Amino acid sequence: MEEQVYVNREYKDSVFRMLYREKGNLLQLYNALNGTGHKDPDELIVTTLENAIYLGMKNDVSFLLDARMTLYEHQSTWNPNIPLRDLFYIARLLEKHVNVGKRSIYSSSLIRIPAPHFVVFYNGQKAAGEDITLKLSDAFEKTEADPALELKVRLININPGSNPGLMARCRTLREYSEFVARIRKYVGKETSTREAVEQAVTECIREGILEEFLRMQRAEVVAMSIFEYDHEVEMKKLEAELRETLRAEEHEKAHEEGLKEGLEEGRREGRTEGIGEGKAQFLLLVLNLRGTVPEWLKERILEEKDSGLLESWMRIAADAVSVEEFLKITKIKLSC
Structure with a gap:
């Protein structure tokens, strides 16, 4: 398409x-x-x-x-x-x-x-x-x-x-x-x-x-x-909040790596899903400050479960100056 x-x-x-x-x-x-x-x-x-x-x-x-x-x-x-x-x-x-x-x-x-x-x-x-x-x-x-x-x-x-x-x-x-x-x-x-x-x-x-x-x-x-x-x-506040969020996520990741192997898998997955959802919501907040976010892009972001990918998109959104530029860099496209 x-x-x-x-x-x-x-x-x-x-x-x-x-x-x-x-x-x-x-x-x-x-x-x-x-x-x-x-x-x-x-x-x-x-x-x-x-x-x-x-x-x-x-x-x-x-x-x-x-x-x-x-x-x-x-x-x-x-x-x-x-x-x-x-x-x-x-x-x-x-x-x-x-x-x-x-x-x-x-x-x-x-x-x-x-x-x-x-x-x-x-x-x-x-x-x-x-x-x-x-x-x-x-x-x-x-x-x-x-x-x-x-x-x-x-x-x-x-x-x-x-x-x-x-x-x-x-x-x-x-x-x-x-x-x-x-x-x-x-x-x-x-x-x-x-x-x-x-x-x-x-x-x-x-x-x-x-x-x-x-x-x-x-x-x-x-x-x-x-x-x-x-x-x-607003941009200064947003950048400060983004840096703090990323630091917290890095700390959380280091903490999770140190958990015992016997940690209940379902609980871990639920926690990861919650973190991912939070990142998606924060990403949309950043993009809304850059311009109009099309509905298909909102759905694509909210459906994404890969926490690492969402974090990467957050970093790109923080530096991008428009939704258009974000799309160019991430190469996210509307599916057929």
Whole structure:
């Protein structure tokens, strides 16, 4: 049967993407990063795939300029799998690029493609260097001196105090960083997320921080910011709970291995079945945070009795950014 691809279309946009949807802001950011002096925003050709999903939201900005296909992405949580995600993403973008030109990859002539570049703007609370490189080869099970396939992602820390040179060259990025910092500051003062966001927006407008953007888009920015912050907090809780669950299961496994051989088999099987059911329920909880889980996948997970396989799926779900990516990695398919 043909493979089914599921994409959560009920995602929300992000403030970062909304800010850089405006080509003038995007060009300012590009010039600041690359030391260029482009003046005409119309030089930019936006190439974003509209159904791309990251963290349950569209939070990437990809475009063509200087014969480059550049992908800018914002991350508020640490994720070492960004190079792998970008590999999937750039393959789809390049396929779209070639198809638009109606060129055949079976042609005897070389098809010229723009050079891909990947940049992540990181403002998570986990410590990270100011400007580091994440490599696809870091994920290879066996280290290779000269890997046949490599993809490098430049991760730039945009938390307040980081990369002052870049911040000085790009006003919108500097002010975006300050806006996010204000939200986090006020959330920590025992106010609701909505109150914290409203206070941050009001204060930033008053102080001229993203003033025009926030005045024009206030309602949407408030809604997005509440979603983004709550999602960030929920992800941290979920990751902590997942780590604790896996540690408990490893301890339980070690304990069971030390049981006497005379332990009643039926009792052991019942306990194992209960553990498996708990893992299945937890896995579904994780996936529900990644998007819409199709009914057939729910049934498939709940029917699975292999505790080890469920644990493997839990680890994959913890790193995946969407149900679609989870399905791609696990290769779970709808049965005929």
